[in-house]
Amino acid sequence: MKLKRNIAISENGFLFNPETGDSFLLNPIAREIVNFLKEGNDVADVKQLLFDRYEVDLVTLEKNLEDFLEMLQHNELLDR
Amino acid sequence: MKKTKYHIAVTGLNNTDNPGPGIPVIRGLRESKDFDVRIIGLAYENLEPGIYMPDMVDKAYQIPYPSSGMNTLLKRIEYIHSKERLDVIIPNFDAELYTFIQARERLQKIGIQTFLPTMDQFEERQKANLSQYGEKYGVKVPFSKTITHRRDIEQLKDSFEYPLLVKGKFYDAYLAYSAEQVNSFFNRISAKWGMPVIIQEFIRGTEVNVIALGDGLGNTVGAVPMRKQYITDKGKAWGGITIQNDKMMELTRDLIRKTKWQGGMELELIKTNKNEYYLIEINPRIPAWVYLAVASGQNLPEALVKLALGLNPPPFSNYEVGKMFIRYSYDLIGDISQFGNLSVSGEM
Incomplete structure (x- = not known):
């Protein structure tokens, strides 16, 4: 599961999908996840990076991450 | 080096909330790096805002509506030509294109060039022929049917699901949820645009558009896809x-290659959530949002003039994504004397 290559994210969390013209405002954690994906990390890497960085139990992290990835998928931001 | 100055007549100066392409076309032409222009505005109405906008038209002339016939229109164009020595005319209204396409050779004889689709290209993409068009060129189109009488409305439920679209042959489209609504829209549209009225399957999705310019030999000189962000x-x-969007670009290039489209065009497409593209309409002219293409690196009005003059512009290879x-409205201040001049002499 990879972020589409041409997705543009500004420093303030404004994401633009040049393929569809859609734009989104990301909160800080969403921005972090999207940037991890953009750097080429796979989902397992992202999970580990977040787990190392935040005080969170694995189940909550997995659930929230999965929800967010689904949201990205729904908005055509991921390569299938 | 001194640039050549071309005298270009442009219609579609109705820069209203439903704007014609005239003003953005003129903006593109005025930004040409290769030639200078004298712009002659051709207006149907005295209050078309483009006539009054500063630095847009150098001179404006009233012209008769296409419904008054080709000879009447050509007589007026010949008069304007005698005063202005026109090089090119860019007609920008769907409703006038038929007349200008028919008049192509007569205009050419007196030294005025156009760059419009052929009559066959113009006719086959008519909304009423969209189903056959889709089949012929391998493009997905919504199912559509033409009707000419109110009694046809009751039978629509056999071939369509509601809601459906009711469209005029040139402009206007309404979404109807029942036969009663179709009836009301049918009356409204047929009174304004005549027959037939087009009934079209409603495709859910996002509306996206492409502006393109074909050279008449199958090559795409330029194309820019756009997503509407705000719709009136x-x-x-x-x-x-x-x-x-590679899919939209490929669809455009393919269509221009197969049809050998000549002139400006706008493809109106619906992208479904299954990532399929349905062609819902082809406007056989430059659309009103052409200045976006100019600003993103493709001066299509300039390229169109070059094509009309046989100058073979190189194709554009990219544009800025x-x-x-964003359109806006702005109150221009004019003087009654301007309006008076135009009303009395038909020129300003």
Whole structure:
């Protein structure tokens, strides 16, 4: 599961999908996840990076991450 | 080096909330790096805003409506030509294109060039022929049917699901949820645009558009896809953004290659959530949002003039993605003397 290559994210969390013209405002954690994906990390890497960085139990992290990835998928931001 | 100055006549100066392409076309022409222009505005109405906008038209002339016939229109053009020595005319209204396409050779004889689709290209993409068009060129189109009488409305439920679209042959489209609504829209549209009225399957999805210019030999000189960001109650884009979309570009190039399209065009497409593209309409002219293409690196009005003059412009290879346009309204102040001049002498 990879972020589409041409997705543009500004420093303030404004994401633009040049393929569809859609734009989104990301909160800080969403921005972090999207940037991890953009750097080429796979989902397992992202999970580990977040787990190392935040005080969170694995189940909550997995659930929230999965929800967010689904949201990205729904908005055509991921390569299938 | 001194640039050549071309005298170019442009229609579609109705820069209203449902704007014609005249003013953005003129803006593109005035930004040409290769030639200078004298712009002659051709207006149907005295209050077309483009006539009064500063630095847009150098001179404006009233012209008769296409319904008054080709000879009447040509007589007026010949008079304007005698005063202005026109090089090119860019007609920008769907309703006038038929007459200008028919008049192509007569205009050419007196030294005025156009760059419009052929009559066959113009006719086969008519909304009423969209189903056959889709089949012929391998493009997905919504199912559509033409009707000419109110009694046909009751039978629509056999071949359509509601809601469906009721469209005029040139302009206007309404979404109808029942036969009663179809009836009301049918009356409204047929009174305004005549017959037939087109009934079209409603495809759910996002509306996206492509502006393109074909050289008449099958080559795409330029193309820019756009997503509407804000749509007025008339369904017109009030804001839009250029996008990067290979599927839309391929569909456009393919269509121009197969049809050998000549002139400007706008493809109106619906992208479904299954990522399929349906062609819902082809406008056989430059659309009103052409200045977005100019601003993103493709001066299509300039290229169209070059094509009309046989100058073979090189094709555009790219454009800037993420360029936006936002329309606005602004009160111009004029003087009654301007209006008076135009009303009395038909020129200003």
